[in-house]
Amino acid sequence: MSNEDLxxxxxLLIKLAxxxxxxxxAGVGLILLRQVITINNVVKVKSGFLFLLMILIFLVVTxxxxxxxxxx
Amino acid sequence: MTPTQTKAARKKSLISRLLPKRExxxxxxxxxxxxxxxxxxxxxGEKVYILARAHIITNIGWIIRLLLLSMIPIVAxxxxxxxxxxFGFVTDEIVVLLVLGFYLSLTASLIMNLMSWxxxxxxxxxxxxxHYAYQPLASYKVLEAEIENIQEVTQATVGFAPSLFGYxxxxxxxxxxxxxxxxxxxSRPVWFRDVIADLSRLIRTKEP
Numbered sequence: 443m444s445n446e447d448l449x450x451x452x453x454l455l456i457k458l459a460x461x462x463x464x465x466x467x468a469g470v471g472l473i474l475l476r477q478v479i480t481i482n483n484v485v486k487v488k489s490g491f492l493f494l495l496m497i498l499i500f501l502v503v504t505x506x507x508x509x510x511x512x513x514x
Numbered sequence: 515m516t517p518t519q520t521k522a523a524r525k526k527s528l529i530s531r532l533l534p535k536r537e538x539x540x541x542x543x544x545x546x547x548x549x550x551x552x553x554x555x556x557x558x559g560e561k562v563y564i565l566a567r568a569h570i571i572t573n574i575g576w577i578i579r580l581l582l583l584s585m586i587p588i589v590a591x592x593x594x595x596x597x598x599x600x601f602g603f604v605t606d607e608i609v610v611l612l613v614l615g616f617y618l619s620l621t622a623s624l625i626m627n628l629m630s631w632x633x634x635x636x637x638x639x640x641x642x643x644x645h646y647a648y649q650p651l652a653s654y655k656v657l658e659a660e661i662e663n664i665q666e667v668t669q670a671t672v673g674f675a676p677s678l679f680g681y682x683x684x685x686x687x688x689x690x691x692x693x694x695x696x697x698x699x700x701s702r703p704v705w706f707r708d709v710i711a712d713l714s715r716l717i718r719t720k721e722p
Contacts, residue, residue, distance in 0.1 A: 449603035456555055463615035471621045472631065473651055481633050481654065485553040485646055487565075493632070496625055501659040503621075507614055 461511050464504060471501045529640075531713050533563055543569050543681075543701040557641060561715065564638040566706065568631060568699040569681035576627045580620055587613050626650040636697050638710060640717065643686065643695060659695050663688040664714035669707040686710065 475497045477478075482490040536547040545551075548565040556562075593599070633648040638661070647655040664686055672684030682703035686695040700706050 451609065453603055453605075456604065456612065459609040459617050460608065463612075463619060467618045470626075471536065473623075474625060475638050477648075477650065477654065478629065481584070481646075481648065483554065484654075484656070485632070485633075485635065485637075486551060487635070488548070488550050489632070493625075493629060500618075500621060500625060504618060507611075509620060510614075511611050514605075514611065 445503065448481055449478055457511070459512070461508075464508050468504045468508065471504055475501065528716055529563075529713070532709060532716070539701060543567055546704070550665070553635075553637065553644070556639075559640075561640040562637055563640065564636075564706075564709065566636040566638075566697065566700045567634060569679060570631075571675065571679045571681070571702045572699045573627065573631055576623075580624055580627075584617070584620055587616060636700065638713065645695065645697070657695065659686065659688045661710075661714050662718045664710065664718075665689050667707050667711045667714075669703045670702055684710065 475494070478490070478493050478497060482494070515589050521644075533546050536545075536549065538545045543566065545565040548562055551562050551565060552631040553562075559708065576665040588614040592603075596651065627650075630648060630650050633646065634648050637646075640661075642658050642660050643664075645655075647653070647657065668685040668687075669682055670685065671677055676682050676699070680703075681701050684697035684700055684703055684707050686697070697706065
């Protein structure tokens with residue numbers, strides 16, 4: 443395997459790692475969204491909707507990042 | 515006014531003497547008569563007297579950890595610049611992707627830790643004490659004990675930080691349950707213990 447092939451392989455692996463991180467975070471965001479909806483149904487606290495908003499923004503940013511990762 | 519109504523009014527006035535007005539203490543760690551709070555299993559006529567969560571200072575550990583972690587990319591860039599390490603084959607887009615992915619993970623961790631603090635709450639109502647034990651991505655448990663059955667309330671402030679910032683654990687032992695009911699790291703533990711003990715005594719007493 444030449445040096446150039448090795449670099450390409452390494453680049454691919456790094457990109458794959460980046461993709462995995464982002465997909466993992468999207469999963470975490472979705473689980474948190476599900477949980478926050480459940481909790482807000484069980485006990486309504488003052489700033490419950492703020493967490494909902496925060497997670498939704500997080501998911502939007504994650505999806506944009508995922509698109510970016512796929513595009514490059 | 516019937517004798518029953520008189521007793522109820524007297525009990526109510528004693529409770530209002532114990533908890534006179536709506537207030538929020540220690541950055542919302544303790545709320546007396548919390549505003550806009552409802553829970554699913556709330557009985558008709560059941561009043562929420564206190565909402566408590568762990569003292570805000572208990573968050574300092576993960577805040578410092580996240581702050582330190584957020585400096586890693588900056589330190590890495592400085593390191594690469596200073597020593598002139600060349601990763602020529604790694605394009606700028608990949609670096610941007612990795613850095614943004616890293617900060618995304620930190621943001622997820624921040625949200626999880628905040629939720630874990632904010633939604634892990636203790637409620638003292640006119641009928642019971644409840645603990646909504648929340649661990650993000652793991653579990654959500656609800657523990658409750660009848661306020662009438664409270665037999666012993668213990669307070670423990672152990673350590674440097676609890677003594678400095680005024681928080682501690684309250685351990686409640688009930689007659690019905692062999693288990694103890696823990697209020698962990700609540701603000702103003704002396705006041706809290708006193709209020710729980712007095713409320714329990716007041717609610718248990720048929721003749722106030």
